[in-house]
Amino acid sequence: MREITLSQAVNEAIAEEMRRDPTVFLMGEDVAEAGTPFKVLSGLVEEFGTARVIDTPISEPGFMGMAVGAAMTGARPIVDLMFGDFIFLIMDQLCNQAAKTHYMSGGKLTVPLVLRTNLGATRRSAAQHSQSLQAIVAHIPGLKVAMPSSAYEAKGLMKTAIRDNNPVVIFEDKLMYQDKAPVQEEEYLIPFGVANVKREGRDITLIGTSSMVQVAEKAAEILAAEGISAEVIDPRTIVPLDEATLVESVKKTSRAIVIDEGHQSYGVTAEIASRLNEKAFYHLDAPVLRMGAMDVPVPFSPALEDLTVPTPEGVAANARRLCAGEMIHAA
Amino acid sequence: MAKAKSNTEDYLRMYTQMVRIRTFEDNANQLYLSAKMPGLTHMYSGEEAVAVGICEALTDDDRITSTHRGHGHCVAKGADFKQMFCELLGKAEGYCRGKGGSMHIADQSHGNLGANAIVGGSMGIATGSALRAKLQGSDDVTVCFFGDGATAQGLMYEVMNMAALWKLPVIYACENNGYSEYTKTEEIAAGSITARAEAFGIEAHQVDGQDVLAVNDLTRKLVARARKGEGPFFMELMTYRYHGHHVGDINREYYRSKAEEKDWRDNRDPIIRFRAHLVSEGIASEDELDALNAQIEKDAAEAVAYALEAAYPDASEVDMHVYAA
Numbered sequence A: 001m002r003e004i005t006l007s008q009a010v011n012e013a014i015a016e017e018m019r020r021d022p023t024v025f026l027m028g029e030d031v032a033e034a035g036t037p038f039k040v041l042s043g044l045v046e047e048f049g050t051a052r053v054i055d056t057p058i059s060e061p062g063f064m065g066m067a068v069g070a071a072m073t074g075a076r077p078i079v080d081l082m083f084g085d086f087i088f089l090i091m092d093q094l095c096n097q098a099a100k101t102h103y104m105s106g107g108k109l110t111v112p113l114v115l116r117t118n119l120g121a122t123r124r125s126a127a128q129h130s131q132s133l134q135a136i137v138a139h140i141p142g143l144k145v146a147m148p149s150s151a152y153e154a155k156g157l158m159k160t161a162i163r164d165n166n167p168v169v170i171f172e173d174k175l176m177y178q179d180k181a182p183v184q185e186e187e188y189l190i191p192f193g194v195a196n197v198k199r200e201g202r203d204i205t206l207i208g209t210s211s212m213v214q215v216a217e218k219a220a221e222i223l224a225a226e227g228i229s230a231e232v233i234d235p236r237t238i239v240p241l242d243e244a245t246l247v248e249s250v251k252k253t254s255r256a257i258v259i260d261e262g263h264q265s266y267g268v269t270a271e272i273a274s275r276l277n278e279k280a281f282y283h284l285d286a287p288v289l290r291m292g293a294m295d296v297p298v299p300f301s302p303a304l305e306d307l308t309v310p311t312p313e314g315v316a317a318n319a320r321r322l323c324a325g326e327m328i329h330a331a
Numbered sequence B: 001m002a003k004a005k006s007n008t009e010d011y012l013r014m015y016t017q018m019v020r021i022r023t024f025e026d027n028a029n030q031l032y033l034s035a036k037m038p039g040l041t042h043m044y045s046g047e048e049a050v051a052v053g054i055c056e057a058l059t060d061d062d063r064i065t066s067t068h069r070g071h072g073h074c075v076a077k078g079a080d081f082k083q084m085f086c087e088l089l090g091k092a093e094g095y096c097r098g099k100g101g102s103m104h105i106a107d108q109s110h111g112n113l114g115a116n117a118i119v120g121g122s123m124g125i126a127t128g129s130a131l132r133a134k135l136q137g138s139d140d141v142t143v144c145f146f147g148d149g150a151t152a153q154g155l156m157y158e159v160m161n162m163a164a165l166w167k168l169p170v171i172y173a174c175e176n177n178g179y180s181e182y183t184k185t186e187e188i189a190a191g192s193i194t195a196r197a198e199a200f201g202i203e204a205h206q207v208d209g210q211d212v213l214a215v216n217d218l219t220r221k222l223v224a225r226a227r228k229g230e231g232p233f234f235m236e237l238m239t240y241r242y243h244g245h246h247v248g249d250i251n252r253e254y255y256r257s258k259a260e261e262k263d264w265r266d267n268r269d270p271i272i273r274f275r276a277h278l279v280s281e282g283i284a285s286e287d288e289l290d291a292l293n294a295q296i297e298k299d300a301a302e303a304v305a306y307a308l309e310a311a312y313p314d315a316s317e318v319d320m321h322v323y324a325a
Helices: A006-020 A044-048 A060-072 A084-104 A134-138 A151-163 A212-225 A243-253 A268-283 A312-323 B008-033 B048-055 B071-076 B081-088 B123-135 B148-152 B154-165 B193-198 B212-227 B258-267 B270-280 B286-309
Strands: A003-005 A024-028 A053-055 A076-080 A114-119 A144-146 A168-173 A180-182 A196-199 A204-208 A230-234 A237-239 A256-263 A289-293 B063-065 B142-147 B170-176 B203-208 B233-238
Touching: A003 A006, A003 A151, A006 A024, A006 A044, A006 A151, A006 A168, A024 A044, A024 A060, A044 A053, A060 A076, A060 A084, A060 B123, A060 B154, A084 A114, A084 A134, A084 B123, A114 A151, A134 A144, A134 A168, A134 A237, A134 A256, A134 A268, A144 A151, A151 A168, A151 A180, A196 A212, A204 A212, A204 A243, A204 A312, A212 A230, A212 A256, A212 A312, A230 A243, A237 A268, A243 A256, A243 A268, A256 A268, A256 A312, A268 A289, A289 A312, B008 B048, B008 B071, B008 B081, B008 B212, B008 B270, B008 B286, B048 B071, B048 B142, B048 B170, B048 B212, B048 B270, B063 B123, B071 B081, B081 B286, B123 B142, B123 B154, B123 B170, B142 B148, B148 B170, B148 B193, B154 B170, B154 B193, B170 B193, B170 B212, B193 B203, B193 B233, B203 B212, B212 B233, B212 B270, B270 B286
Parallel strands: A024 A053, A024 A076, A076 A114, A114 A168, A144 A168, A204 A230, A204 A256, A256 A289, B063 B142, B142 B170, B170 B233, B203 B233
Antiparallel strands: A003 A180, A144 A237, A196 A230
């Protein structure tokens, strides 16, 4: 099978859906000729023109709000938010308007839009261009949240997102845009709320989101060499969450670590760990561990920044201790 | 009154719609005062000529976005009393099945994309609706209602910039009622409000918001031009709210005097003015207008009685409509 980059996968997904549905359009900062700073959207304006690939001023709340209005009246906008950190600029339009319109209207109005943005530290971009803010939006009922872990997921989840009748936020890891993965030529969609068991195991479940799936897989390799069999699961969407697959895995392995690049406190890891405690308590042989980013603003210096995110070695070390029966905290 | 072509049917409908708004609000206020309505509401009384003058220039295909003070827009755009009162009382037969309430009434069957409880919160939505019209080659126009208080929100300037750049069919209708909640507008707005729109190259007009014909004439002209791609436009409608910021804002002499309120009610009331015009022009007699008023009061009373007896939504609806299928 051919291999393409995550960037190409996103581009293909959007192009296919724009060919399929004339109501789909793109708007955001430097999405047209520039193709975004990460060049993810290069070539789209040449095919679809500036009427459907719209460069906006640097006005995130403005174009986010306009996307809500366009979506409410019959279009399917894809909003490109250059950095995930800019979510804080659009919170009213995303969380007070887009997320609540369907409910507040008693189901009469819908807001079918996609907000594509990114996450991920270790790009030496410091505290305002490195955050992973998926927990912030996952907290708000009415929004769906997808976190692709490879080019394959990025394409299939994007296509599903564009066809979904709700506001969907997709977080791409900006360090993964050049990562290649096998992606079939034939069309496919990946349904929301269906986790992917990436690797089967007996002794411990490693649940990772986005690039933390790779971290979990690398940790599983390290552990396998030591005779510890780790199962790796990618939820693929955190809203909706495939709780059943996660719970079944933990009932089998009796141990779990949840890994996500958002801040650990009040984060995605906390939510998933809590659900596992509620649903699999009598099957657990150890506390469910959370491994998120450190609770510090992302520092600039590489010497500091690299300390803030989960690593395969760190995951393996915690797994080792859990499997040895040490009731530890992931301090 | 401003001069307009004589059209008895149009005039009587404008009068009727203004009285319907006033009557709706009087009943809503009574529901609040008698503790029959959950929560608070914001009265539109005094501003009727704005909503009616504008909405009478629109079709059902044209969209509006509304505000926390939105009952007037909703009625003027064609909404039904029963479903509105049901919504105010949180009943299942309300426009939003009781999930929105006074501040979120939406009636998409008449193009009302909804009231909004965030001041200025719908400016992006209205402008986006206009962007959709342009992208899809549709000739509908979107009117964005907002108050003078909302001119202090940054979103307004972001979307007016894009609307002007892309010539979108949107009309920004600033209802300047003189007060930004409990504060005089002159204390929160520097310079001229219309000049802010003009800075983007947007044609802006200031109009007497108590004169329904003046509002209607201007809106008709701007809507026709917006349909041809000459938009966006900006209107500042000088008006007044008779009640406080909301129904609970009773003792308000610390920010505005009773004499001022009396002057607007006695001398600039949009319904009294238009009624006098209709009679003096021979369009309707006092008796005919009294009969219209009586019928509207009867309709409202029946709708209130209906809504009071109507069922609340079933508990099973609480987690319904979080996500669309």
